[in-house]
Amino acid sequence: MIARPEPVAIGRVVATELKPSTPHQFHFWTANETTIGIGAIVRVDDGRGEKGEGRVVYGVVTDGFAYSDLATPLHDVIGAEGDPARAAESPTVRQEIRYWTAAVLRQIPEEPLQPVPLGQVFVASDTDVAQALRMDAYLHSATPTAIPIGLYTSGGLESPVYLDADFLLGPEAAHLNISGVSGLATKTSAVEFLMAAVFRHFPAHKGKVAAVCFNVKGPDLCFLDQPGELSDEDRRRYELLDVPAKPFERVQYYAPFKADGVNLNTLRTHADLVDDVTPLTWGLQEVVDFAEVLLNRDDIDAKADAFIDFLRDRVLGRSFEDGFGNAHKVETFADLERLFRSIFDGLELTGRSDTWRTHHIATMRKIRNRLLNISTRCKGLVTDDGPSSDLPWGAFEDRAVYVIDVANVDPLGQDLVFARSVSKLREHLERRDLGVDAVIVFVDELNKYAPGDGPETYVKKMLLDISERGRYLGLVLFGAEQFRSQVHRRVVGNAGTQVFGRMDMDELTTPGYQVLSPATKIKLATMPVGELMVRHPHFTQPIFVRFPKPPVLRGRDGMGRFPAAIDLPFEDAVVRQLLQLDRRIRPNQVKDLIADRTEEDVRRALAAVRQKRPDDVLAFFRKALGGRVAPDVPRERRAVPPLNPISDEPY
């Protein structure tokens, strides 16, 4: 048996009438040279442990003080005769103290709850950290639910800190909110690391898990499948945390087109990577349920609402007779336009009243304008015609990341993507047919999408809905923002796990941070990259952890290694997309096929190919384009001489 070295006391609890020990707080002193610092976890032993009746208290250092026996600063001035340089030359150094305040994390036994005994203070060991943070309950249970979030590092100790999956991903509690100033590579990195940890440690008995990440700025999440540079230190930390130090294995990228309909609206357009990006294009069917997202609220009065409902319930996707002898099947915006034209023409030709099936023509004209305008406003995302291209609803893969790049999409389009994606996720999770049992939805910039003030947007409603009801469904929000105080209270309040990177001092003066000691705030304001403060339901006090650099290529580095390609001309872009589907295709063949064709026709054919993914791509594309209609050349007309020329006079 290997003898374990006796732990050496590093401090001693002291209590005075003015600063007594309480059940929740205690004070202790240490040597001047100590490894203890703000955030360190310590163990207090009352020294009666051997008899089995001792009390052990775990605490986290929340404040520190140093002072000497100097009665007043004036005495130092007098001693140095007013010369600061002489003060430093005094032959003896004054007695001084390192005095710490710690908040109680846990007491054993927990009952009766008593003031902290005036015992010796020890640096916490690995086991102590697990006990102090109550991790033992979910780390060593029959069905462990521990997910590492980082390493507690203090006093030479590197102890993994685990979150409880039941409280991170539901059903007990759920959601994670991370705050921190931007530009210090902490928020996104932390979420990337945590997703890797979740994928590695998500308990088997809880089923399958996937992540849907909205890339809302720059190339942040564009290279999750590419390895980043890791130091040996980072690799060692990955080993300690039992998380593979490699990029995500299953990542699917989705991005809408640009306005030209053929070039993808993403920064992941480097020739080596763009093949993995699936276009995200939605048609009328996909959009109409979320018309409220796109329509101005002032437009949607009761009459307009009723007409939209009529279209949705009675018209879309069904065979429909317009009452003027024309049959319609409305599946695209183009079909919808034909229907409206038919109705308006019918009313005009028949001279009937201004009402069609109880809907006033003015209401119909308004809705027509608004709906058809959607495809213009969200060009690239919403198609006028042709099939849609969407996430694999119902076929989500275990441990897969689905990145939806909306960074360069206009705000209206972003709203639509958020609203529809989250609604679909909820819908499928409710029906248990998504393909996975839990989905992490990562949304950055909550300041923008779920602000504490401002109008009630559809996106904000969706985020509130996830926050409040998602945990029952397995729909988990990982939200990030710069200023937590400016995010809707119910969004941050419902996050069971709160993570803080380096914070802005102004932000720390807001009421939400009043529970933190001044020292903790200073630590938060000066925290280095790679360190976080974590609050979790099992931890009674915030805990500081370090996490390794994420194993994926960071956005900025990715742009250096895989710079975005310049937008291709229309023909070349079409060729590239077809080549993605079939490498055998020769560019000239495609160019010949689309010569003289309208761009709308080509886009429609391309979308059909993408949707069908046929074996013979070129043949299918040719068929989808349809036969070339020869231009109708006007016949040459022979001039007919006037029957009775009056005169040669031209006038």
Next chain:
Amino acid sequence: MTWWDALVRAGAVPAAYVPPASMGRTDADDGAEPGADVVEGATVAVHPVTPAPSPPACFLDGIEQWKVVSYDGVLPIVHAYVAAAVRRRGEDRRLRTAFEAARDFAIAPLAGMAAERRRALTEHCPDVVEISIEEGMQPGRLLELARRAVDSARQALERELAERCLAGLGDAEWLVVDGLLSVSGKLSGHPRALGVIKSHGAQFFTGVDLERALTVPAAHRTSVFRARGGHARNEVYSWYLRLWPWEGNDLLYGLLRIEARAAAATLAGATLVSSWLLGERAPIATPDARWDRLLYPIHDVETYLKARAPRDFLASRASRLPRLRRTGT
């Protein structure tokens, strides 16, 4: 069971009396009429001193605490505690304990005590110092004898520690003792031992010399003199050194008397020693009221000893009003 509990069981009356002068130590002279022979010049002169860096040094101080814990009749039985320590200053300018010793003992007029109480005391207390009494001696006089016994025990402890320290003193290291150097032959004969005396109950000069000695300006020392009388149990050289300006305060403000080996080297080195002692003014030994004469390292030793002393010598902060008897309900 403590020995004073045993005494009470044997019939002594419990007490908790902390005499006003029991918590400190005295540098009082032994009452003999002092005198001095100036050995540096013909009369007392003053010499300027400039602060200089201190050599490596150890500092020795002691404390004494005592209180009456019971009475046998009117005879007080005293519980005493004396302690001393040497703190060595390291290269990092911090003080660390090099030697320390303490003694916890009883002081009792054994001869006058009832047999039962005497037996209880001697059986339960391994260290009893007897004070002799005379017929009809008043309790107040007994307390004075107890104080002297405590004082003497403290001095003995200091002497013992000082001599242990001298044995291991480095080549260039000094030992600075709080109090008289002349009480020990080994101390007073060591070339790098200094006594620093803060109390000036004994005056060595009269007339002009006295005036020069007691009005020595700040950062000046007097001529070296050989102390005679009560102080001269072992011959030492001595001189006065003023740390802080006394004008606006009192004559003894900031005034130290230094004792060193009676040797020619002391004469030659008096200014240098005074220089580094002057440098010891900082840091100031506040909040001690004697900070103007108390060197910080000595204050540090005293603080250290007090922090380690038993707490039961402190006067109770509770009221001294009679206690109500318990009714047992």
